[in-house]
Amino acid sequence: MNRTTFALLKKYGLLLLFALFVGFSHLLPFRAGLEIGKNFRMFLMEMILILPLIFILIGLFDAWVPRETITRHVGPGSGVWGLFWVILLAMLQAGPLYAAFPVAALLWKKGCSTVNIFVYLGAFSTLKIPMLAFEVGFLGLKFSLLRAAFSLPVFLAIGWLLAKFLKSKAFTVSGDD
Amino acid sequence: MIGLILTTTIVLGVSFFADRGKTLSGLKKGAMMFGNILPALFSVLILVSVFLYLVPPRMLSAWLGEGTGWFGVAGAAVFGSVSLIPGFIAFPLGGILIKSGVSLQTIAVFITTLMMVGVLTLPLEAKYFGWRLSILRNALSFIGALVIGLLMGIFL
Numbered sequence: 517m518n519r520t521t522f523a524l525l526k527k528y529g530l531l532l533l534f535a536l537f538v539g540f541s542h543l544l545p546f547r548a549g550l551e552i553g554k555n556f557r558m559f560l561m562e563m564i565l566i567l568p569l570i571f572i573l574i575g576l577f578d579a580w581v582p583r584e585t586i587t588r589h590v591g592p593g594s595g596v597w598g599l600f601w602v603i604l605l606a607m608l609q610a611g612p613l614y615a616a617f618p619v620a621a622l623l624w625k626k627g628c629s630t631v632n633i634f635v636y637l638g639a640f641s642t643l644k645i646p647m648l649a650f651e652v653g654f655l656g657l658k659f660s661l662l663r664a665a666f667s668l669p670v671f672l673a674i675g676w677l678l679a680k681f682l683k684s685k686a687f688t689v690s691g692d693d
Numbered sequence: 694m695i696g697l698i699l700t701t702t703i704v705l706g707v708s709f710f711a712d713r714g715k716t717l718s719g720l721k722k723g724a725m726m727f728g729n730i731l732p733a734l735f736s737v738l739i740l741v742s743v744f745l746y747l748v749p750p751r752m753l754s755a756w757l758g759e760g761t762g763w764f765g766v767a768g769a770a771v772f773g774s775v776s777l778i779p780g781f782i783a784f785p786l787g788g789i790l791i792k793s794g795v796s797l798q799t800i801a802v803f804i805t806t807l808m809m810v811g812v813l814t815l816p817l818e819a820k821y822f823g824w825r826l827s828i829l830r831n832a833l834s835f836i837g838a839l840v841i842g843l844l845m846g847i848f849l
Contacts, residue, residue, distance in 0.1 A: 527732040534739050548746060555742035562779070563734070565694070568727065569701045575723020576708050579715045610697065612779065614737070614814045618726060621821040634830065641808045641834075646696075647780050654784035655791070655804070662845050663805065670837040671809075677833060678826070 563612075570615050574622055587627035594629060599672070602632045606639035610647070616640040630679040638671020733820045740813045741777050748776070754786060757803060758795055765799045770839055773806025774831075777813050798846025805838035805845075 525532075538556070541549020590598040602623075609616070616637060624633050643664055651660045708716045753776070756768050778786075787800045810831050811818065818827040 528735070530739065531732070531735045534735075552742050552746045555745045556738055559738045559741055563738070566697065567734070569697050571723040571727040572701055572720060573704060573723075574726060575719040575721070576704060576716065577719075578722050579719030580708065610694070612777070613808075613811055614734075614817050617818055617821045618730065637830070638809070638834075642805075650780050651784050651804075654788040655800075659797075659801070659845070659849065662848055663801065663841065666841040666844050667805070670841055671834075674830070674833045674837055678830060681829065682826070 563615075566611050566615060570611070571618065574618055578622060578626075581626070583626045586623060590623070590628045590632045592629040594632065598629065598632050599635055602628070602636040603639040603643065606636050607643050607645050609640060610644055613637070613641050630682050631675045634675035634678045635671060638667070638674055642667040642671065730817070730820060733817050737814050737817045740816075744775065744777075744813060748772070750778070750782065750786065754790060757790055757799060758793060765796065766802050766842070769799045769803035770806050770835070770842075773803040773838070774810040774835055775812045776807060777811065778807060783807055796846070797849040798842060801845040801849070802839060802842030805842045806835065809834040809838045 534556070538549055538553035540546070541553060588594070590601050594601075606616070620633050620637055623636065624630075628636075648660055648664065651663075705716070708719065753772055756772065757765065783804065787804055791797060791800055812831065815824075815827055815831065818830070822830070
């Protein structure tokens with residue numbers, strides 16, 4: 517077995533096993549396997565549309581926005597305005613949290629401060645406007661407002677704590693390799 | 694979703710018009726990043742699919758509906774942390790459960806942990822931030838989500 521095959525197998529071995537499992541479930545048929553395969557297709561459909569679009573935007577962002585711009589607006593020492601920009605950016609987005617990780621990693625690589633990275637992830641998980649609108653519809657305005665009001669200080673604190681934790685270590689983020 | 698498609702189309706169009714070379718190099722970079730994350734993404738999708746089979750939504754609502762007091766809140770926190778339920782299912786489910794008499798505190802804890810903590814997506818998060826930092830972020834978010842949910846229970 518040559519090296520490329522081995523590398524591919526190491527990367528996609530689990531997927532291959534899973535495909536075999538679902539395939540055999542169809543042959544037998546094995547009900548649990550069929551259900552799991554159906555779930556997999558459902559989640560795959562959800563992300564196969566969103567993620568390529570997000571990575572197109574990330575790639576273009578990487579090509580167009582110079583590091584200096586990011587450092588100036590949301591880098592270390594950007595203060596309250598830096599917080600404002602990352603929270604605003606997060607609020608205007610949509611999608612599951614795992615779609616925000618590559619964006620956060622790219623911002624970090626381009627010089628965004630650690631506090632702002634984790635505040636961005638916090639705001640993304642709790643304050644996205646499309647999600648808030650939905651939440652208000654089903655759980656009521658009071659529920660959403662209270663949750664948003666309590667979330668803000670909590671994720672600011674989490675960002676501050678994580679930045680403090682990382683300050684003691686020389687930390688680098690694996691953005692694109 | 695439509696917003697995302699529209700935004701991407703417009704940004705791509707403007708970028709291509711402004712600088713073809715830059716656009717192509719950006720797209721190449723984006724594709725490379727996507728390719729690198731793909732294996733971890735498939736692992737997470739497999740995990741989530743198996744989890745959803747083992748713990749279907751009807752089991753979740755039965756658990757949250759029957760669990761009372763601290764037991765219910767603890768169950769809500771665990772389910773919320775592990776599940777990966779999109780908002781368009783979680784919010785209506787929460788609304789129904791509140792109407793059927795489940796305490797607001799339990800629902801608040803479920804919703805906050807669901808949003809802030811992602812145990813099943815840890816392999817993906819670790820690809821970008823490393824295991825230690827990812828676990829730490831999730832642990833802090835778990836505590837934070839519990840605090841938010843419990844406080845909401847007092848004020849609602």
